[in-house]
Amino acid sequence: MLPILRNRFRYLLLTVVAVGLVSVSCKNKNEQPKADLAHTEDVWAQADAIIEEIGTVTFQDSVFNINEYGGVADGTTINTEAFKAAIAACNQAGGGKVLVPEGMYLTGPIHLKSNVNLHLEADAEVLFTTDKSAYLPAVHTSYEGMEIMNYSPFIYAKGQKNIAVTGSGTFNGQANSENWWPWCGAERYGHKEGEPQQKDEHNLPTLFTMIEDGTPVEERIFGEGHQLRPLFLQTLECENVLIQGVTFTNAPFWVIHPLKSKYITVDGVTVNSHGPNNDGCDPEYSKYVYITNCNFNTGDDCIAIKSGRNGDGRRVNIPSENIVVENCDMKDGHGGVVMGSEISAGVRNVFVRECTMNSPNLDRAIRIKTNTLRGGFVENVYVKDVEVGQVKEAVLKINTYYGIYGTQEGDFIPTIKNINLENVTVENGGKYGLLIQGREEKPVTGISLKNVSIKNAATPLKIENCEPINYVNTTINNEKYGEK
Numbered sequence: 001m002l003p004i005l006r007n008r009f010r011y012l013l014l015t016v017v018a019v020g021l022v023s024v025s026c027k028n029k030n031e032q033p034k035a036d037l038a039h040t041e042d043v044w045a046q047a048d049a050i051i052e053e054i055g056t057v058t059f060q061d062s063v064f065n066i067n068e069y070g071g072v073a074d075g076t077t078i079n080t081e082a083f084k085a086a087i088a089a090c091n092q093a094g095g096g097k098v099l100v101p102e103g104m105y106l107t108g109p110i111h112l113k114s115n116v117n118l119h120l121e122a123d124a125e126v127l128f129t130t131d132k133s134a135y136l137p138a139v140h141t142s143y144e145g146m147e148i149m150n151y152s153p154f155i156y157a158k159g160q161k162n163i164a165v166t167g168s169g170t171f172n173g174q175a176n177s178e179n180w181w182p183w184c185g186a187e188r189y190g191h192k193e194g195e196p197q198q199k200d201e202h203n204l205p206t207l208f209t210m211i212e213d214g215t216p217v218e219e220r221i222f223g224e225g226h227q228l229r230p231l232f233l234q235t236l237e238c239e240n241v242l243i244q245g246v247t248f249t250n251a252p253f254w255v256i257h258p259l260k261s262k263y264i265t266v267d268g269v270t271v272n273s274h275g276p277n278n279d280g281c282d283p284e285y286s287k288y289v290y291i292t293n294c295n296f297n298t299g300d301d302c303i304a305i306k307s308g309r310n311g312d313g314r315r316v317n318i319p320s321e322n323i324v325v326e327n328c329d330m331k332d333g334h335g336g337v338v339m340g341s342e343i344s345a346g347v348r349n350v351f352v353r354e355c356t357m358n359s360p361n362l363d364r365a366i367r368i369k370t371n372t373l374r375g376g377f378v379e380n381v382y383v384k385d386v387e388v389g390q391v392k393e394a395v396l397k398i399n400t401y402y403g404i405y406g407t408q409e410g411d412f413i414p415t416i417k418n419i420n421l422e423n424v425t426v427e428n429g430g431k432y433g434l435l436i437q438g439r440e441e442k443p444v445t446g447i448s449l450k451n452v453s454i455k456n457a458a459t460p461l462k463i464e465n466c467e468p469i470n471y472v473n474t475t476i477n478n479e480k481y482g483e484k
Helices: 008-018 043-054 080-092 204-212 310-316
Strands: 063-065 074-078 096-100 103-107 116-120 124-128 139-143 146-150 155-158 161-167 170-172 233-236 239-244 247-249 256-259 262-267 270-273 287-292 295-298 303-305 320-326 337-340 347-353 364-369 377-390 394-399 415-428 430-437 445-454 457-464 470-472 474-476 479-481
Touching: 043 262, 043 287, 043 320, 043 347, 043 377, 063 080, 080 096, 080 103, 080 116, 116 124, 139 155, 139 233, 146 204, 146 310, 204 310, 303 320, 337 347, 337 377, 364 377, 364 415, 394 415, 457 474
Parallel strands: 063 096, 074 103, 096 116, 103 124, 116 161, 124 170, 155 233, 161 239, 170 247, 233 256, 239 262, 247 270, 262 287, 270 295, 287 320, 303 337, 320 347, 337 364, 347 377, 364 394, 377 415, 394 430, 415 445, 430 457, 445 470, 445 474
Antiparallel strands: 139 146, 474 479
16 A cells, blocks of 8 residues: 655754654654744744644555445445445455445444545445444443443544545434433433433443542443443544545534544544534544544534543543644534643644634634643644634633533643634624633633734623733724733
């Protein structure tokens, strides 16, 4: 097979001239950036260098048509074994394309292998069965930033290299108010009083206790008899991953989840899914991630960058870093580009540019959420050339008191610094222009707004425990900020 195409010389040149990135090999999971981005002349050259370093995944020309391995496109025949056979044959031949022609293919989980490009033709729709037993035996996966053994993600890869999911077809998870969603425990998603749900003692409370007790991941067994929903697409400990062109809908939980993975490209993908926790793309413990040309219309955060929850995040201790988001469109969602709340190992070096965000059901544009149980850090976030039509709550929200599971106070004070917005226009700013809630023990630092215009915010600023913001040519409700 052809290798990953990386122009190492150009990357090194950009690094020397512009900034000083993390080392090219990225072999050490705990390595630190060579330079503090706050002191670079042109941080956007670093964004270009990150994209260059990610490179392009290529495959052999061989084609393995799923119909030649027993695939039946009638929407009722289970095609799990056909997918498995085609993927195995492709992998054993050294790689290529597993082709899904037009039609409706019902299946259980699809497990990818190295050098395989799963490709959906136009008018191809893959339906994932509502038979929950199909997603067993349990596999090594995660739930809300905690590693567990659980129902298999619908599309799953562990420890694979050079994999792709491409095309113009649709993956339909068939989750709804009768399938998967009721387990979240909310009546609006079909849960009925007395039925099992994720907050029952044998579910999340048991998992929390296991983590506190240091239970090994392989002994955190859930799946059958439990109510923790599976992810849609997860790559675990994978390298060189491309997700391109396809549509995801009706997800049970998070949609695209690179976990402990690197060199990830998500390009031209549409996520149109409004269920509970239906985040669009959640890189976690991952580095060198490029999200571009995507459309997000979601029931939760459009993009949420994560790095583990509480003790589990500190155990793994892999920051998510070197992430570029550009040319994306965000509609409904709790946030456009978000960091947290599962953020205990930290997030750094995030670049967002040339995006649009606009919906009466989009709560925030840029959001950072954590607490003193999560702890962690967020540093070196750059947002540029973003157009916001309408948000409901705030353009920028930083919340160090985030919590939905009762009291979320502990001993891990988060660090948030060097957050930069430039060339951002907002027509309807919602309740607040800026909403920042830092901690007295460690205030938020290094907030900068340059060429930012926010209109129609009910309250321009609500700021607690934050060092003075650097305003340059910034207006909120037509009032200038930072001017002498």
